Amino acid sequence: MTNQDILIVLPEIVIALMACFILVLDLYLPATKKKNFGYGLSLVTLMLGAGLSIVYSEPAPVYGLNDLVLMDGLSAILKVGICISTGFVLVYSRGYADVRGLWKGEFFALALFGVVGMMVMTASNHLLSLYVGLELLALCLYTMVALRIDSTAASEAAMKYFVLGALASGILLYGISLLYGLTGTLYINELSVSIVRHDGSMLPRTMALILVLVGLLFKMGAVPFHMWVPDVYEGSPTSSTIYLATAPKLAGFAIILRLLADGLESLATEWQGMLLVVCIISLALGNIIAIAQRNIKRMLAYSAIAHVGFFLLGILTGQASGYASAMAYILIYAAVTLGAFGVILALSRDGVEADLIEDYSGLNQSHPWAAFIMLLLMFSLAGIPPTIGFYAKLSVLQAVVNAGMTWVAVVAVVLSVIGAFYYLRIVKVMYFDDLATSHSGLQFSPKQDARILLTINGLAVLALMPWIGELATLCEGAIGVLF
Numbered sequence: 001m002t003n004q005d006i007l008i009v010l011p012e013i014v015i016a017l018m019a020c021f022i023l024v025l026d027l028y029l030p031a032t033k034k035k036n037f038g039y040g041l042s043l044v045t046l047m048l049g050a051g052l053s054i055v056y057s058e059p060a061p062v063y064g065l066n067d068l069v070l071m072d073g074l075s076a077i078l079k080v081g082i083c084i085s086t087g088f089v090l091v092y093s094r095g096y097a098d099v100r101g102l103w104k105g106e107f108f109a110l111a112l113f114g115v116v117g118m119m120v121m122t123a124s125n126h127l128l129s130l131y132v133g134l135e136l137l138a139l140c141l142y143t144m145v146a147l148r149i150d151s152t153a154a155s156e157a158a159m160k161y162f163v164l165g166a167l168a169s170g171i172l173l174y175g176i177s178l179l180y181g182l183t184g185t186l187y188i189n190e191l192s193v194s195i196v197r198h199d200g201s202m203l204p205r206t207m208a209l210i211l212v213l214v215g216l217l218f219k220m221g222a223v224p225f226h227m228w229v230p231d232v233y234e235g236s237p238t239s240s241t242i243y244l245a246t247a248p249k250l251a252g253f254a255i256i257l258r259l260l261a262d263g264l265e266s267l268a269t270e271w272q273g274m275l276l277v278v279c280i281i282s283l284a285l286g287n288i289i290a291i292a293q294r295n296i297k298r299m300l301a302y303s304a305i306a307h308v309g310f311f312l313l314g315i316l317t318g319q320a321s322g323y324a325s326a327m328a329y330i331l332i333y334a335a336v337t338l339g340a341f342g343v344i345l346a347l348s349r350d351g352v353e354a355d356l357i358e359d360y361s362g363l364n365q366s367h368p369w370a371a372f373i374m375l376l377l378m379f380s381l382a383g384i385p386p387t388i389g390f391y392a393k394l395s396v397l398q399a400v401v402n403a404g405m406t407w408v409a410v411v412a413v414v415l416s417v418i419g420a421f422y423y424l425r426i427v428k429v430m431y432f433d434d435l436a437t438s439h440s441g442l443q444f445s446p447k448q449d450a451r452i453l454l455t456i457n458g459l460a461v462l463a464l465m466p467w468i469g470e471l472a473t474l475c476e477g478a479i480g481v482l483f
Contacts, residue, residue, distance in 0.1 A: 008064035019112035026105025050083035073478035093239035114140035118251035157235025172215025178208035191263035233301035242341035282309025287419030317403035339457035346446035362435035367444035373458030382423035
């Protein structure tokens with residue numbers, strides 16, 4: 001292993017070693033110290049991982065470990081986003097997880113090992129390294145969902161997720177094996193050329209593409225492979241749900257982009273047709289079924305399905321501008337979703353989950369600042385100007401129109417307008433309904449660090465609008481080097 005190989009995977013090495021260290025240290029520290037020590041060490045580790053990803057980033061792809069992994073602008077941006085998102089998750093989750101007995105070394109270690117898996121996914125140039133990263137993340141997520149052993153709902157959600165996830169992993173692996181049989185290579189940057197050289201029947205290639213696409217779309221939670229999403233979001237402890245709903249979406253974007261837009265570019269006509277159907281039904285089903293939900297976590301699960309459909313519209317264009325808009329969209333979505341779940345966590349306390357929409361009735365009367373932050377975040381998820389969520393949707397729609405698919409953009413706009421209803425319902429409940437009578441009322445009492453970050457997170461959806469062009473330029477630069 002050369003120095004260059006080590007530098008390319010140095011963030012992953014550091015985070016994996018620190019995860020092991022935190023897990024072992026948890027056995028020896030007294031109970032009064034282990035929680036805060038593990039928490040602080042995890043945040044330092046994530047900052048170190050983000051810093052190393054920036055310091056050793058290269059705009060043009062640099063390959064290492066026999067070309068199994070690479071470092072480029074795309075992987076550097078996403079690695080930093082994953083580390084920052086996970087840091088926010090830990091800060092927001094502290095109060096909630098502590099009173100429920102989840103705030104321990106296992107939680108920190110699983111979160112950090114999941115980050116390693118996501119980093120490997122973003123930097124993979126080989127189908128096996130991609131699969132290893134994907135499965136490392138999946139195993140961490142299965143365990144985090146089931147971490148609350150006294151909860152029947154969490155155990156049921158974890159079992160559903162594990163069984164369906166294992167099925168999807170098998171389908172993806174079968175697709176990868178077919179690709180290898182057809183092309184003779186597992187390197188993503190060689191797949192497209194090798195497929196073109198294959199002069200046999202189209203059927204095996206199409207079958208391999210379908211299997212790979214099914215595996216990837218399941219991991220992203222797109223229709224019709226979305227069955228696990230609402231149950232897992234609702235049944236998981238909210239401290240696990242926020243992790244599941246944010247950072248893995250960034251890694252999912254990376255593998256879909258690298259595999260479809262780069263590795264399987266020669267089959268673009270086939271996968272564009274498949275993605276078109278997936279996008280439209282994800283937008284339709286996600287937005288329409290979310291209207292009927294009474295549980296806010298379940299509502300955000302169907303919202304996530306709709307947002308995956310919207311982000312895939314950028315991939316569907318098959319153009320660099322579409323990929324860049326999809327990248328900006330997924331970064332913005334992760335940031336806003338962090339804030340939304342952060343508010344839910346801040347309003348939860350021992351014995352109160354704050355997960356029913358009716359619980360938020362009259363929140364503006366009891367906790368006006370929490371209601372205002374939630375209002376900004378709901379507006380951003382709905383894509384209402386002048387929030388950054390509006391820009392995210394507008395950039396994807398522009399890319400779709402520029403690709404000559406105006407009718408698809410019109411359908412997406414109509415379905416997004418329908419979807420705005422359930423976001424605005426949260427606002428209506430908070431500002432125009434009487435105080436909730438189901439219990440003594442929600443208490444907005446986050447830890448001081450969570451309160452500060454939540455304020456920054458909420459106000460950022462407005463304050464960052466003047467600098468949104470910088471984000472677009474950053475994404476275009478990262479994508480432009482690849483394509």
